[in-house]
Amino acid sequence: MSLVKGIHHMTVCVGGAQEDIDFQTQVFGQRMIKQTVLFDGRYAHYHLYYANANAEPGSVYTTFPYGRVRGRQGSGQIQSTAYSVPKGSIKFWLEHLNRHKIKNAGIQERFGKKFIRFDHPSGIQLEVIEDNADKRAGWTTKEVGADVTTHGFHGPVLSVREVAETERFFVDALGFKKTGQEGPYYRFEIGDGGANKTVTLLHEPDRPSGSWIFGAGTAHHMALEVENDEKLAEQKGIYEELGYTDASEIKDRMYFHSVYCRCPGGILVECAATVPAGFAVDEPADQLGQSLLLPPWFEARRAEIEAMLEPIKVPESNFPGGMKKPAKIPVPVVAADQPGGGASRRTSAVFIGGDTPQKKN
Numbered sequence: 001m002s003l004v005k006g007i008h009h010m011t012v013c014v015g016g017a018q019e020d021i022d023f024q025t026q027v028f029g030q031r032m033i034k035q036t037v038l039f040d041g042r043y044a045h046y047h048l049y050y051a052n053a054n055a056e057p058g059s060v061y062t063t064f065p066y067g068r069v070r071g072r073q074g075s076g077q078i079q080s081t082a083y084s085v086p087k088g089s090i091k092f093w094l095e096h097l098n099r100h101k102i103k104n105a106g107i108q109e110r111f112g113k114k115f116i117r118f119d120h121p122s123g124i125q126l127e128v129i130e131d132n133a134d135k136r137a138g139w140t141t142k143e144v145g146a147d148v149t150t151h152g153f154h155g156p157v158l159s160v161r162e163v164a165e166t167e168r169f170f171v172d173a174l175g176f177k178k179t180g181q182e183g184p185y186y187r188f189e190i191g192d193g194g195a196n197k198t199v200t201l202l203h204e205p206d207r208p209s210g211s212w213i214f215g216a217g218t219a220h221h222m223a224l225e226v227e228n229d230e231k232l233a234e235q236k237g238i239y240e241e242l243g244y245t246d247a248s249e250i251k252d253r254m255y256f257h258s259v260y261c262r263c264p265g266g267i268l269v270e271c272a273a274t275v276p277a278g279f280a281v282d283e284p285a286d287q288l289g290q291s292l293l294l295p296p297w298f299e300a301r302r303a304e305i306e307a308m309l310e311p312i313k314v315p316e317s318n319f320p321g322g323m324k325k326p327a328k329i330p331v332p333v334v335a336a337d338q339p340g341g342g343a344s345r346r347t348s349a350v351f352i353g354g355d356t357p358q359k360k361n
């Protein structure tokens with residue numbers, strides 16, 4: 001039996017932070033659920049999280065505003081992230097995207113499902129795909145109502161130059177089954193399949209490789225959900241016994257713990273186990289996304305970090321219950337011999353810059 005339950009989150013590098021917030025919350029109809037910072041490295045960057053109404057894994061799209069460096073799109077990369085929307089809503093989405101002057105490829109179809117691929121302002125691609133079987137609660141806004149809203153991920157579309165070894169990785173290491181092929185699309189599903197349990201390979205044999213760096217306009221990685229830290233360690237063991245020995249150590253991402261492994265097609269695949277309190281570990285569940293939260297090891301350096309970040313404003317419509325006085329919850333420090341306590345943290349960094357365009361010499 002597979003350890004993987006479905007998709008956990010998707011992570012991309014966008015351009016401006018405010019541009020991202022405005023697009024996600026006003027145009028795409030997502031709920032902003034977390035403002036924090038990138039935990040790795042010497043540059044201060046936001047890490048912004050968006051999700052569905054219940055902030056569920058499987059709907060969590062996270063962005064690094066990374067205007068400082070531009071990435072290059074190509075193969076060996078996540079091509080797009082598809083969200084399921086109700087059947088019959090695709091016409092709404094076409095009109096809605098056109099009204100907001102969002103570049104899109106019109107209505108297409110794969111495996112009997114209508115979808116539209118469209119551009120985020122940074123050039124990253126997203127999709128809405130019709131799937132009536134997805135009953136997760138979508139977030140609603142003035143423009144995106146309950147009858148058309150996204151429920152969560154349907155699944156990522158990965159651009160690969162060759163299919164065979166990426167297929168072997170998803171099937172042998174992660175437990176997916178190949179369930180269809182149509183033109184350049186190869187469909188893989190986990191468990192019962194369908195929404196949030198689908199990964200699609202897009203075979204593009206002649207497409208030059210995209211960049212693997214953090215770089216604006218490119219997706220960085222996809223994450224699959226596993227039950228808990230024990231399963232995460234088990235998954236790391238599976239990678240290693242198959243020969244994928246470049247699986248990372250278990251990392252502490254505050255809201256979940258993670259192991260990363262790059263698949264043969266070039267796409268970085270994370271497995272993530274949500275911590276028991278989930279996104280409410282450091283702020284109340286009804287205040288998610290309201291203020292900038294730092295991991296405890298960076299809190300003493302808040303002023304220094306904030307000065308390097310673009311000032312942002314989250315629209316008040318993101319908080320239908322009204323803005324509340326921020327109530328931070330102290331994050332417990334888990335002892336190393338307790339579950340999750342051994343996850344690695346990079347707790348010190350000399351910040352040398354923030355999310356401003358890199359100066360040319």
Ligand SMILES: [Fe+2]
Pocket residue numbers: 009011221222223258270
């Ligand atoms: Fe991640």
